Amino acid sequence: MQFANEFILVAGAMVTFAIFAGVASSRVGAPLLLVFLALGMLAGEDGLGGIGFDDFSLAYLAGSIGLALILFDGGLRTTREALSRAFSVSVGLATLGVIVTAGITGATAWLVFDTGWPTALLIGAIVGSTDAAAVFFLLHLKGLRLRPRVAATLEVESGLNDPMAIFLTLAFVAVLSAGGGALAGANLQATGLDLALELALDFLWQFAGGLFFGVIGGALVRRAVNRLNLSPGLYPILAVALGLVVFGAAQSLGASGFLAIFLVGFTLGNAPHRATNEISRFSDGLAWLSQIVMFLMMGLLVTPADLMPILLPSLAISAVLILVARPVATLLCLGAFGYTARELGFVSWVGLRGVVPIFLGTIPVLENVPFAHEIFGVVFIVVLTSLVVQGWTIGVAARLTGVELPPRPRARSRAELDLPMEAGRSVLAYTVDPMSLVARRPMRRVPLPAESEIISVMREGAVHQGLPADGLKPDDFVLLLASGDKTAQFDRLFGARRLRREASDPVTIDFELDPQANAAEVAGLYDFGVTPHEADRPIADLMRSRLGDKNLAPGAKLALGPVELVVLAMEEERVTRLGVDLEPALPVTLVSRLRMRAADTWRSIRDTFFIDSSGN
Structure with a gap:
């Protein structure tokens, strides 16, 4: 009984301290996930807390549940537009990209460590995928607003690449457990062809099964939420509990429960259902708690003194992963889809590693794989390096590569x-x-x-x-x-708006317009002039006549009085989506500032003296 009381006291104190430390660290820009991980290490047996914790089974269980809850929340917040915009490219990055990253990283591990290829490739497989938790949290917590295609690619990829990383990890663990032969428990003979066939079928079932359980389970969860009459406080509990049921069922049958629960959250978040706000807030709180507990627990598992002998080789693996493996995989998977060099550079840099690799690093220990504790240490150092180097510089990287959009105005209340x-x-x-x-x-x-x-x-x-x-x-x-x-x-x-002083991204808009809307009506609404010849034409034709066919392309802008029209999309030389920026950016020059000030002054005078109280 005394142990239970002390455990509750210590656990509550650590979570509370982690929250306060996170608030303090945000003032210096430190990634919150790094703070949680560091606090776990400080509380461990080599730190100030002196807590001895080496229960990898408990860590694996807590990691599975925590990661499932984080992916459920990530699915809730992933829009259908984002998934459709980036699904095809993200699938490539989540499959082929993981394989390429794992292969290059594994080759580096083989060079720096005196170990065989299966062990080296196991290290590469564990750190081969980006971490959904790290991507969702670091991008949103820093308040970054990115180009829609870039943001969608990163978020969808991180939600879809876990099956490949888990599959590769389990495959190499099974090979090592069988002494380099066939998969553990397989009935096939240990031949190269049999092994390849077994791996291919296993991966196909993981991915296809995850899709099946996710789509069917998501529809059933939404139906249950909408059909049952419950107390408002029970709806979020029901949604999360049913999501975990889908996760557990998929995992038990060898499919990817992580993909399944992400799709359950996505299905629920993109369809009308009861208790929308309650479910969203409850899921957000659970995701935060899962993140804190997982990183604290993973930090407790590590003994810093044991990391020193493998520190330099692990840093070499981290450097190759960040500077070579991830960029090569990104270029191979996205280079043919029209991404600019700056976009490719940012996607490469945000190959964040977080709790998923550490969670996967517990599997070799649980399976008693040779070199298992050293593998866990290498993975921990790689994750720590990623959080420090990449997590701390996400904002800088977004600005340097030009993929950051101006922040949207926030409503005061x-x-x-x-x-x-x-x-x-x-x-x-x-x-x-x-x-x-x-x-x-x-x-x-x-x-x-x-x-x-x-x-x-x-x-x-x-x-x-x-x-x-x-x-x-x-x-x-x-x-x-x-x-x-x-x-x-x-x-x-x-929301409060300030006059922007920097050039905005081509897709920075306030509203979308119908490209076929009458130009005179749009001009009257936004207070700009059109010629009699232009008045009866669609607004898209006005843009074409003023910009010319050569300059009419996605991202093209046309300044009209106090606003700016932006071409968002075209099909067969026809404008299909058109946006309006109500306060377009101007170059940072003295003339532009004077023009801004004069325009604001004139509008203020006109609205005060020439417009009556009814707004006419």
């Missing part, structure tokens, strides 16, 4: 209420920021998203039904009715 699932809509509540577009512009020039309306406005204690005659003012409290996928657009309208 937003609350969200779920309506009945059948409605497909939600109620949003905002406090109007003085620097937001809705406060700085007449409402007739603020394009509210389609299928949305203002329900009421509270101002100085008085409630106005609908939009007041004088528009919205700073500190107004606004209730809106909107479809669920318009939250980001409302955040841009109600």
Whole structure:
């Protein structure tokens, strides 16, 4: 009983201290995952805590559950658009890319360590995949907004590449356990052909089985959430519990439970269901707790004194992995899909290693593979190096490669209420920021998203039904009715904006327009001039006439008065998607700054003296 009490005390204290340490470390830009890992080492037997922990079985169990919960949360937050945009390229990076990375890294391990090829390739297989937990957390925690294709590629790849890494790890562990022969427990003879066939069939079942369990399980989980009448607090528990059931069933039958639970989360997150906010918040909290516990536990497993003999060879493996293996794999898998050199460079650099390699590193120890503890130590050093070198420099790398987008305005205060699932809509509540577009512009020039309306406005204690005659003012409290996928657009309208001083990415927009919309109507909405000849033409034709056919391409921009139109996509020389940037960036010059200031001053004077209180 005393041990149980002490365990609860120590566990609670470590998690609490990890949270406070993470808050403090964010001021110097240290990756939170690195902080959690370092705290686990400090609490270990060679650290200040002196806690002796070497239960690899418990670590494997906790790692499996924790990683499953993190992938479930990652699936919830992966949009259908992101998956469709990057699925094909991400599958290549998650399969062939892992094999290439594992092969190059394994060859390096064979050179720096006096060991055989199976052991060296096992090291390469364990560190061959990017870590979903590290990618999801480090990208989102640092508040990075990346080019959509780059962000989608990294997130989808990290969610899909676990099956290949796990498959390769188990395959080489089985080979070593059988003394270099066939897979453990296989009925085939130990011949090269039999071994290759067994490996191929095993991988196909892992991937295909993971897809099957994920798609079917996701549909059943969503149906259960929508059909059962429960207390609101039980819906997130039900969703997570059923996700773990799918994970466990897939794993028990030899399929990839990690892929399955990612797809369960993806299915649930991209379809209307009950208790949307409750499930999202609960899953986010569980993912955080899993991340903290996993890194603390993995840090406890390591004895720093045992790492010193293998430190230099492990650093050499880390260097080759970061500087050679990952870039080569990225170039082979993405080079033919139109990625720019800068995009390839960033995707190569964000080949983050995190808790998944450490989790996989426990498998050789549990299977009593020769050199197992040294393998775990090598993997730990590789992960630590990745978090320090790559995790600490993600923001710098995004800026240097030009894949970072300007941050979207954040609403000062937003609350969200779920309506009945059948409605497909939600109620949003905002406090109007003085620097937001809705406060700085007449409402007739603020394009509210389609299928949305203002329900009421509270101002100085008085409630106005609908939009007041004088528009919205700073500190107004606004209730809106909107479809669920318009939250980001409302955040841009109600969030504080500052005049941007740096050139933006070609896809930085505030809203999308219909390319066939009448040019005169668009001009009236956004206050720019068109000629009589252009007035009755589609806005896409206006862009073509002003830019010319040679310059009309995805990313092309056309400045029109106070806004900028951006071509987002084309098919057969026809503009299919068009966006508008309400506050386009200008070069950082004295002239541009004066132009900005003059334009703002004129709009302020015009809105004050030439527009009546009704906004006309």
